[in-house]
Amino acid sequence: MIMSRRTAPLLLLLAALLGASVLSGCATRDDDAPPEVGTGFPLEVTPPGGAPLKFDREPQRIVSLSPTATETLFAVGAGRQVVAVDSQSNFPEGAPHSRLSALTPDPAAIGGYAPDLVIVSADAGGKLTTALDKLGAKTLVLSDAKTLDDAFAQFSLLGKVTGHPSEGEDLAKRTRGDIDKIVADTPKPATPLTYYHELDQTFYSLTSATFIGGVYSRFGLVNIADGGDPHAAGGYPQLSAERILKADPKLIFLSDTKCCGQNAQSVGARPGWNTLSAVKSGTVVALDDDVASRWGPRITDLVRAVAAAVTKAGK
Template identity: 55%
Template structure:
């Protein structure tokens, strides 16, 4: 097995070429951390950022992906660093220290997730495991979506990022996931041309008028929102989703990442949609 792994190098993915299999990987992105462990590269990971909460065995540190510190990262003596943002030009900073960096930005569609898993598999010597993971995800997601009974009309939904009513349109990754179920996103009208990058802030009045059939909360952990807090909001009792008890509290972490656990997100949406009478 080790010989097969060694034979896979040098390896190139994105703009990174590694001469040898990396044994000291630093992940500054929670999604990348999940991907690395899911493809069997966990033992090669020596440090992850402070937001990498999954899996539990990930070597969490005080390193930050939001305020990256090149010296602190270099102190881990990494032979590969994975980032999802280039804040403070960290890629250039690490490049000057001759530390290879894979840039794996937030996915816009599922194919972006699959591509990143493949890139990580290539660079870590786990190409076969990465391919197997992608195939497994594709199969599971396809089965879940097809398992939801067909309906004559489309359901509408509101996806809440925080309690100030920021949402995500169909142009976003989360929007593409919910779009698999032919759902109509009530936030689309608030950002028709994408000027707000797919993340508009809605008004309570507009949301109540839109009357979504389903409400998905991606702020249950961060902001303490729940079906009970939504039901208590002034005027919201008139919304179909509230009246029919169709408020779904999602796991914030899963909903905000684009790694292997997106399958769990798809399942949560499928369960909610399936419960609505056809």
């Protein structure tokens, strides 16, 4: 249609009003509306130890088969894009829990959620990746973090691939800053404190070569499980009651509280354990099993618990 000089201004005014209405609607978008399209797409990322992964657009249907990744996804603002999480992903409470297994992932069951992105912590041989690729889903493998820096890098990566790059970077920066401050503000004893970290009642422990062991090292703590080689047994050796009693750790950290009901009282009731310095001084620390086994945003909770224990033991 050809506009006359009289109709042109009216049409232009109408277009302006409609534009203002659209902008107003965007500004008052309801919280239940679909997430806005992120920035930086298309993009290509290379996970540590993995092959380059290309994304043409922001993923809108994410399945997480990693409890740590689940926590991080919600922390960077990608929760609305998550359509299912595995049976062990118990945080946050609002996550869409399912019966999907992270240990034995079933491509057909995963495919039932029509995902465009699936996040796992391992994929031996790449079989799951191949199967999901045939279903049109990309697979992002995020291996266990070995250090705090590895964890921070995963925060940033998950923010980037989900269309929340600034949120991912901010989470990494804030978590790093919080941990650095907590460590710096914690008094350091003149003599380094020894500790024992318990994974279960058969005395499996971890060494300073592991991710959690690295957290303890930030406080200058000495791990009785290290022995002559902290890398032995993959960093997860089984100790004996005799070895623990002989080492007499000044701190005992329990990460078998939820699974196995362990606490300061049950530890003190073990044969001979009432003689341990940690038991006598009240520095047996009951940790949250999940927080003490993941490298997600709640790692600061673990750091605070360690800081409190070090402060108490150093008095």
